[in-house]
Amino acid sequence: MSMVTVEKLSVTYRGENGEVDALHDVSLALEEGASCAVIGPSGCGKSTLLFVLAGLNGQWNGRAAIGGRHPAPGRQEIALILQDYGLLPWKTVWQNTVLGLKIRGVSGPDLRARGEKVLRQMGIWELHSLYPAQLSGGQRQRVGIARSLSLEPDVLLMDEPFSSLDALTRERLQDLVLEIWKRRSLTMVLVTHSIEEAVFLGERIIVLSPRPGRVVKAINNPLAGDVGARKDARFHSLATEIRRTLVEGMQ
Amino acid sequence: MKECSKNILPRAGAVLVLLLLWHMLARALQLAILPGPLEAFSVFFAEMQKGLGHHFLISTYRVLAAILVSFAVGVPLGLLLGREEKLDRFFSPFVYLIYPIPKVVFLPLVMVLLGLGDLAKIFLITLVVVFQIFMTTRDAAKGVNKAVIYSMQSLGANRLQIYLHVVWPACLPKVLTALRIGSGTAIAILFIAETWSSRVGLGYYLLNAWSSFMWDKVFAGIIGMALLGFIIYTALDFLERKLCPWEYV
Numbered sequence: 001m002s003m004v005t006v007e008k009l010s011v012t013y014r015g016e017n018g019e020v021d022a023l024h025d026v027s028l029a030l031e032e033g034a035s036c037a038v039i040g041p042s043g044c045g046k047s048t049l050l051f052v053l054a055g056l057n058g059q060w061n062g063r064a065a066i067g068g069r070h071p072a073p074g075r076q077e078i079a080l081i082l083q084d085y086g087l088l089p090w091k092t093v094w095q096n097t098v099l100g101l102k103i104r105g106v107s108g109p110d111l112r113a114r115g116e117k118v119l120r121q122m123g124i125w126e127l128h129s130l131y132p133a134q135l136s137g138g139q140r141q142r143v144g145i146a147r148s149l150s151l152e153p154d155v156l157l158m159d160e161p162f163s164s165l166d167a168l169t170r171e172r173l174q175d176l177v178l179e180i181w182k183r184r185s186l187t188m189v190l191v192t193h194s195i196e197e198a199v200f201l202g203e204r205i206i207v208l209s210p211r212p213g214r215v216v217k218a219i220n221n222p223l224a225g226d227v228g229a230r231k232d233a234r235f236h237s238l239a240t241e242i243r244r245t246l247v248e249g250m251q
Numbered sequence: 252m253k254e255c256s257k258n259i260l261p262r263a264g265a266v267l268v269l270l271l272l273w274h275m276l277a278r279a280l281q282l283a284i285l286p287g288p289l290e291a292f293s294v295f296f297a298e299m300q301k302g303l304g305h306h307f308l309i310s311t312y313r314v315l316a317a318i319l320v321s322f323a324v325g326v327p328l329g330l331l332l333g334r335e336e337k338l339d340r341f342f343s344p345f346v347y348l349i350y351p352i353p354k355v356v357f358l359p360l361v362m363v364l365l366g367l368g369d370l371a372k373i374f375l376i377t378l379v380v381v382f383q384i385f386m387t388t389r390d391a392a393k394g395v396n397k398a399v400i401y402s403m404q405s406l407g408a409n410r411l412q413i414y415l416h417v418v419w420p421a422c423l424p425k426v427l428t429a430l431r432i433g434s435g436t437a438i439a440i441l442f443i444a445e446t447w448s449s450r451v452g453l454g455y456y457l458l459n460a461w462s463s464f465m466w467d468k469v470f471a472g473i474i475g476m477a478l479l480g481f482i483i484y485t486a487l488d489f490l491e492r493k494l495c496p497w498e499y500v
């Protein structure tokens with residue numbers, strides 16, 4: 001049984017200025033422990049797809065399930081990481097990190113142990129008493145990841161998590177996510193508009209067309225998960241293929 | 252602490268500049284109606300030992316009570332209507348109709364209904380200030396970043412937890428600003444309310460001095476009002492530093 005299932009998913013937003021078709025007949029299936037990168041032009045419905053899976057968008061047609069169950073917000077085994085604003089500016093790194101645990105009723109020594117462990121893993125324990133405004137973009141996103149991992153999820157949903165970071169910081173965080181994904185055998189859905197990121201992290205790469213997003217191509221990517229992949233010649237030929245597919249999808 | 256001492260110097264400087272300007276103006280004009288700061292302050296301190304102290308305390312009580320009630324009513328309502336669209340759509344037409352009416356016009360009515368004592372005055376001030384606080388809070392609550400709410404929901408937060416962890420702290424700095432602005436309004440309304448068939452309060456004291464041409468006492472009263480405003484302002488500054496440390500990093 002697959003961990004993440006999406007079949008013929010269509011989403012239409014009904015706003016004040018009429019209807020917007022955001023996704024059309026999108027399908028994908030992920031086994032437990034697999035990773036998938038969703039790539040497509042901006043506005044094609046990538047975030048919409050993640051929000052459906054996270055249970056934050058309830059207006060859709062088709063089928064979507066995680067672990068065989070209907071998506072719902074706050075499900076124990078699902079963690080969502082957003083691009084910029086996942087953190088609360090009025091809470092310190094520590095308070096932000098343990099917020100999910102607190103909300104789920106963890107407290108006392110258990111809370112302290114889990115919070116400290118995950119902050120040390122992310123290499124930001126020293127920053128625990130600072131506020132988000134005092135951190136660099138990369139450090140902030142580490143806190144966001146720490147907060148998600150503290151909940152020990154099975155499924156990690158990430159919406160352009162590194163797109164506002166500089167190139168080197170981004171690569172370092174991609175390495176970190178790769179390591180976590182392998183070690184914890186997470187099932188991962190990564191939305192990105194970076195071709196390199198998709199090739200580096202997605203065992204399966206779903207290329208979407210402009211709005212309404214349809215699957216233009218689903219590519220199996222043997223390079224994903226290899227720490228040295230960026231230097232591999234095949235890395236670049238695959239990136240070129242995806243670039244071509246994206247361009248074709250635009251027409 | 253460092254932040255506080257950073258503020259003290261410019262503030263003391265501003266006080267000095269104002270006093271100096273006042274002094275020079277009084278010197279230049281040489282009018283009984285405008286005593287210099289030295290005389291005004293010496294009368295102020297003398298009067299504080301006598302009747303003025305009592306008036307000052309009563310006025311302080313009225314303003315603080317009105318601000319507290321406005322806060323207790325305006326903030327929860329503002330947070331709620333800012334976040335719950337249906338409620339807002341139902342209530343906002345009423346708000347928009349009532350908001351522009353200058354509430355002071357109800358002073359006679361309020362006095363008939365609530366009497367000539369503290370209650371009527373506190374009510375009238377509240378009537379004005381509560382709108383300012385409510386409107387600011389509601390707009391701030393509406394503007395809370397969606398992404399933050401989404402990530403809270405995905406962590407499993409319920410409504411109450413979202414209010415507590417996100418909406419309230421997000422609005423708090425703006426609420427404090429609204430309180431600061433509201434305190435100025437409160438003192439202005441207080442003055443009007445206390446000059447109407449009133450027996451105590453800074454407004455009464457001022458009017459009394461005014462109508463008996465005791466200009467130095469008028470200025471003692473003005474200093475009293477300025478002091479009241481200054482104390483509230485400084486207290487709110489202090490509160491903001493205590494309650495919103497993330498704003499100062």
Ligand SMILES: Nc1ncnc2c1ncn2[C@@H]1O[C@H](COP(=O)(O)OP(=O)(O)O)[C@@H](O)[C@H]1O
Pocket residue numbers: 013014015020021022041042043044045046047048049211
């Ligand atoms: N709440 C909403 N109401 C109406 N339209 C929306 C809403 N959210 C997103 N959209 C529209 O749906 C389309 C897909 O949005 P989104 O999933 O955020 O795209 P992406 O993440 O790929 O950039 C966009 O055209 C966007 O304007």
Ligand SMILES: [Mg+2]
Pocket residue numbers: 046047048159160
């Ligand atoms: Mg998006």
